[in-house]
Amino acid sequence: MANVRNTKQRQLILSLLKETDKPMSINELHSQLVKELPKIAKSTIYRNIDSLLAQNLIDKYYLNDNEVFYRFKSDHKEHKHFVICDQCNQIFDLPTCPIHQLEDAMEEEGFIIKQHQIQISGICKNCIKNN
Amino acid sequence: MANVRNTKQRQLILSLLKETDKPMSINELHSQLVKELPKIAKSTIYRNIDSLLAQNLIDKYYLNDNEVFYRFKSDHKEHKHFVICDQCNQIFDLPTCPIHQLEDAMEEEGFIIKQHQIQISGICKNCIKNN
DNA sequence: CTGTCTGCAAAAAATTTGCAGAGAT
DNA sequence: ATCTCTGCAAATTTTTTGCAGACAG
Numbered sequence: 212m213a214n215v216r217n218t219k220q221r222q223l224i225l226s227l228l229k230e231t232d233k234p235m236s237i238n239e240l241h242s243q244l245v246k247e248l249p250k251i252a253k254s255t256i257y258r259n260i261d262s263l264l265a266q267n268l269i270d271k272y273y274l275n276d277n278e279v280f281y282r283f284k285s286d287h288k289e290h291k292h293f294v295i296c297d298q299c300n301q302i303f304d305l306p307t308c309p310i311h312q313l314e315d316a317m318e319e320e321g322f323i324i325k326q327h328q329i330q331i332s333g334i335c336k337n338c339i340k341n342n
Numbered sequence: 343m344a345n346v347r348n349t350k351q352r353q354l355i356l357s358l359l360k361e362t363d364k365p366m367s368i369n370e371l372h373s374q375l376v377k378e379l380p381k382i383a384k385s386t387i388y389r390n391i392d393s394l395l396a397q398n399l400i401d402k403y404y405l406n407d408n409e410v411f412y413r414f415k416s417d418h419k420e421h422k423h424f425v426i427c428d429q430c431n432q433i434f435d436l437p438t439c440p441i442h443q444l445e446d447a448m449e450e451e452g453f454i455i456k457q458h459q460i461q462i463s464g465i466c467k468n469c470i471k472n473n
Numbered sequence: 474c475t476g477t478c479t480g481c482a483a484a485a486a487a488t489t490t491g492c493a494g495a496g497a498t
Numbered sequence: 499a500t501c502t503c504t505g506c507a508a509a510t511t512t513t514t515t516g517c518a519g520a521c522a523g
Contacts, residue, residue: 216497216502237487252505257488259503273408273461279487294453306447309440310462316437321467322425328461330404331441336452347477347522368512383480388513390478410512 215262223247224259225268225283233302234272234280234293273330274302292328296335303335346393354378355390356399356414364433365403365411365424404461405433423459427466434466 215221227243228235237256244251260281263269267287272280274295280302282291292305310327317324334342346352358374359366366374368387375382391412394400403411405426411433413422423436441458448455465473 218503255504273404277404277408297456303453309444313440321470322434323464324462325428325464330459331455333454333456339452349478386479
């Protein structure tokens with residue numbers, strides 16, 4: 212992590228995540244990236260993602276029964292969760308983080324929370340309408 | 343799922359989950375099960391786990407950065423979450439489920455939650471002491 | 474008996490690694 | 499010039515599948 216180089220691949224990955232501003236899977240990333248860079252390898256994406264995670268520029272999410280997604284983090288302190296619709300797979304923001312309230316109670320019991328993830332799925336407004 | 347047979351493998355898997363009463367990974371299950379049944383295959387465990395999930399006898403959890411765990415469900419309606427300690431990997435119960443409060447707010451916005459999972463990790467009381 | 478379940482081996486799917494050449498600083 | 503990064507291929511890791519024989523009902 213000492214010297215990270217600003218390659219075209221890295222730039223593209225980060226700017227794609229930035230403009231999408233929703234959690235994206237490796238496959239989504241790859242299928243978008245090949246449009247610009249037809250030879251880009253998935254291993255390149257994996258390696259860049261690791262480096263971006265290490266630099267805290269992106270966040271990792273598990274949605275949709277354990278599928279892995281990544282999302283650009285505009286503010287380094289930003290903390291956000293998402294919900295995914297079972298039917299249309301669209302991803303929505305969770306209005307509040309319900310864990311922070313819990314954190315105090317947990318710490319009183321002697322457990323210090325370092326990390327949390329929430330996976331919520333269900334049916335979104337549109338899909339309910341169209342059923 | 344029509345006719346589920348009561349094999350020795352199935353019995354052992356369920357009773358091991360029952361007596362452990364904590365989320366267990368496939369590997370933990372397997373390494374315990376071989377003591378009784380040296381030839382048991384992981385595919386047998388996977389298949390039985392699927393069937394037990396379908397019958398709603400066990401729950402599936404993701405802990406420890408996406409590792410999959412299974413746990414016996416004593417009461418079919420039981421709803422529970424867990425925290426895992428980063429250092430000792432011990433699993434603790436979460437005192438309350440923070441999602442239910444959210445559920446109402448989400449439904450007002452038109453999203454019906456069908457399923458949720460929480461992954462929390464940190465450092466437990468003992469590990470803090472021993473640091 | 475009949476149909477389901479098992480162990481084994483092989484197949485899939487997802488991610489990681491080794492390497493030689495390309496590219497960034 | 500040096501060191502990191504890339505694409506490719508192969509290796510890992512995790513889970514699923516096909517199959518022939520074993521076992522439950």
